Amino acid sequence: MNAFVEVFEVGPRDGLQNEARAIPLAEKVALIDLLSQAGFRRIEVASFVSPKWVPQMAGSDEVLARISRKAGVSYAALVPNARGLERAIAARADEVAVFVSASEGFSRANLNCSIDESFDRLGPVIAGAEASDLPVRGYVSCVTDCPFDGPVAPDRVAAVVRRLAALGVYEVSLGDTLGQATPERIGAMLDAVLGEAPADRLAGHYHDTAGRALANIEVSLERGLRVFDASVGGLGGCPYAPGAAGNVATEAVLARLEALGYRTGLDPNIVARAAEMAKGMRGRPV
Numbered sequence: 349m350n351a352f353v354e355v356f357e358v359g360p361r362d363g364l365q366n367e368a369r370a371i372p373l374a375e376k377v378a379l380i381d382l383l384s385q386a387g388f389r390r391i392e393v394a395s396f397v398s399p400k401w402v403p404q405m406a407g408s409d410e411v412l413a414r415i416s417r418k419a420g421v422s423y424a425a426l427v428p429n430a431r432g433l434e435r436a437i438a439a440r441a442d443e444v445a446v447f448v449s450a451s452e453g454f455s456r457a458n459l460n461c462s463i464d465e466s467f468d469r470l471g472p473v474i475a476g477a478e479a480s481d482l483p484v485r486g487y488v489s490c491v492t493d494c495p496f497d498g499p500v501a502p503d504r505v506a507a508v509v510r511r512l513a514a515l516g517v518y519e520v521s522l523g524d525t526l527g528q529a530t531p532e533r534i535g536a537m538l539d540a541v542l543g544e545a546p547a548d549r550l551a552g553h554y555h556d557t558a559g560r561a562l563a564n565i566e567v568s569l570e571r572g573l574r575v576f577d578a579s580v581g582g583l584g585g586c587p588y589a590p591g592a593a594g595n596v597a598t599e600a601v602l603a604r605l606e607a608l609g610y611r612t613g614l615d616p617n618i619v620a621r622a623a624e625m626a627k628g629m630r631g632r633p634v
């Protein structure tokens with residue numbers, strides 16, 4: 349039997365948070381309902397951040413209320429603070445994700461605080477999630493490059509992963525936020541990070557600005573990673589990373605993994621339909 353690799357669909361969150369057009373609730377729900385039929389185990393569908401910072405995610409509670417939840421799929425929500433956690437619990441998210449940065453410049457731009465302050469905020473969020481039996485995933489942004497501070501050293505990333513893992517997140521997702529990483533630099537970063545957390549607690553979250561995300565996934569597979577975040581149709585970018593393109597496209601990851609002989613459990617026809625739907629949602633005039 350071929351080895352299983354999980355694709356964690358993040359398009360409805362990481363993708364749609366960055367679209368210029370205000371996407372109607374019904375379109376978001378239709379996309380998520382189609383993705384729910386594709387075989388994903390986890391789909392990030394919501395973000396309970398400040399609506400002043402990211403207006404595109406303002407209706408996340410309604411999204412979670414209106415989707416048709418499929419048994420066996422975990423519907424995840426991003427939370428920046430205790431207020432976000434309360435909203436995620438009220439909306440019945442199945443799991444939450446917290447996020448920190450390996451670079452000070454991006455931490456300031458994205459969370460309006462230093463890396464140390466962001467960890468101070470996380471303690472109560474993680475404790476509150478545990479009290480509600482909600483699994484917590486942790487993202488690290490800027491694992492090779494920061495749009496404000498430039499290249500990020502692998503040992504800086506490893507130090508942030510160590511702190512996140514110590515707080516009890518079940519998996520750390522390593523973000524190439526800018527999408528400019530090379531396989532060599534991803535490999536060097538992973539060599540440092542693997543000293544702090546085993547491969548089965550790590551995921552790759554690669555944006556595809558420079559077109560190297562699939563190569564970065566391959567080098568991560570060689571290091572033992574078996575979870576990769578992707579956005580259907582290559583949706584998105586990051587509102588606080590100027591110039592960054594979307595996540596690597598789910599359909600491209602699926603094709604590459606299958607060509608390499610891995611199993612994903614995904615239905616390529618449904619993923620292709622969802623990719624068409626996602627592409628149709630972007631860039632249309634309001």
Ligand code: HMG
Binds near residue numbers: 395431489
């Ligand atoms: P702040 O302005 O420093 O702090 O924001 P604040 O506490 O003064 O909050 C500002 C306003 O937002 C206040 O309202 C709060 O009540 C409200 P006002 O008093 O002005 O009327 N507020 C909230 N409202 C709803 N839900 C909340 C919430 N929190 C505060 N949870 C804050 C600090 C963290 C809130 C802000 O910086 C923020 O929301 N940042 C999130 C930015 C973001 O969403 N970025 C994109 C997601 S991360 C990402 O994409 C990277 C990733 O994909 C990995 C990768 O690729 O690298 C994960």
Ligand code: MG
Binds near residue numbers: 523585595
């Ligand atoms: Mg991202």
